[in-house]
Amino acid sequence: MGCSDADYSYLRDLVLQQSANLIDPSRNALFDTRLTPVVQMAGASSVKDLVKMLRTNRPAHLHRAVAEAMTINETSFFRDVKPYELLRRTILPRLMEEKKKERRLRIWSAASSTGQEAYSMAMLMLSHFPELADWDVKIVGTDISRRVVEYAKRGRYSRLEVNRGLPAGMLLRYMVRDGEEWEISAQVRAMCEFHCANLCMPLSFLPVFDLVLLRNVLLYFSQQDRSTVFRHVHRQMAREGYLLLGNAEQADESTDQFAVEFSTNESSYFYRPA
Incomplete structure (x- = not known):
């Protein structure tokens, strides 16, 4: 029964x-x-x-x-092409200009699952912004599931996982084959760290972030919990920081703490702390 x-x-x-x-x-x-x-x-x-x-x-x-x-852990390398184009063409160049004196960037993959988003960010930056080589850059991935956090820390992926979204050039440049698996290179791994965290709880143990990727997770929260998540994310963001949501997600229906900003280059939008 x-x-x-x-x-x-x-x-x-x-x-x-x-x-x-x-x-x-x-x-x-x-x-x-x-x-x-x-x-x-x-x-x-x-x-x-x-x-x-x-x-x-x-x-x-x-x-x-x-x-x-x-917990929903669906993810892939470079999931959805458009946000990464927005990051490459608009957001990261802006951040680099704004932070050129500090030469320090903190990026948060706020629902990192098995780590592909955080590692994709590292690969994007290494590929297109070599001038960041001598900057202090750290990408922090968090997820509520200890199992997927440990998977992300391990940094080893199956052939099927790397075939989902990872360009062949980046696969050969930033991953090392080991039998039937591919392992994240030391260069990429050094830029990323992963922790267990519940977005609905206070997150003061995390640093202040210049860029937050909160993608494809809000749709699993109730309206009240979305407001709580936005409140906690806002507390962890720099005053001039950037917030990127999933393609089907919006902030204005759950919070007044962020203002939308449009990118004319990409016909896309992102959010800044209000």
């Missing part, structure tokens, strides 16, 4: 409490596939049995494991 509507409702509430990830009831079937490793880890016989364990014993580590298993 499978899960009841009440079981699925319990799991959705658990995930929302643990990670602020809002799962629509139409996607209940995801629990049956994604929770299989958690069922095995817990020694349960089924997802329904797992729910019974969660309700009865309330083991914190299993609650966390369920939330992590349901």
Whole structure:
């Protein structure tokens, strides 16, 4: 016998409490596939049995494991071409001009998943802005899932992963083949670091950032949690910083702390702290 509507409702509430990830009831079937490793880890016989364990014993580590298993971790190298063109042609040149005296840049991949976005940023900067070689540049990736943070730190990707979006020239220049995997080069790895963080919680342990990539994650939050995320992101940004969202995401419906700015070069837009 499978899960009841009440079981699925319990799991959705658990995930929302643990990670602020809002799962629509139409996607209940995801629990049956994604929770299989958690069922095995817990020694349960089924997802329904797992729910019974969660309700009865309330083991914190299993609650966390369920939330992590349901976190959306879809990503790829250079995901969506347009934002990287905007970064290359408009945002990074502006930042370099504004920060030329400090010669220091801090960039935040705020939902970094398995690390491809942070590493893509490093490759973009190395390829197109060699003058940054003697700058103090750090790209910080954060994600709520410890599993994907460890994956990002490992910096090793399958053939399928590198074939998704990574240009052949960059693959050969910035990655090293090791058997069936490709490993991020030391030069790229040195520019990136990864930490576990919940965007709905205070993030004062992070530095102040000049550029924040908050892409393709807001759609999984409720309206209230989006406002909270924007508030925390705003606190971590430099006064003249830049915020880039996903193609289908907007800030003005959830916050008044950012102002939209259009790029005439790219027919695109980004945000600045208001």
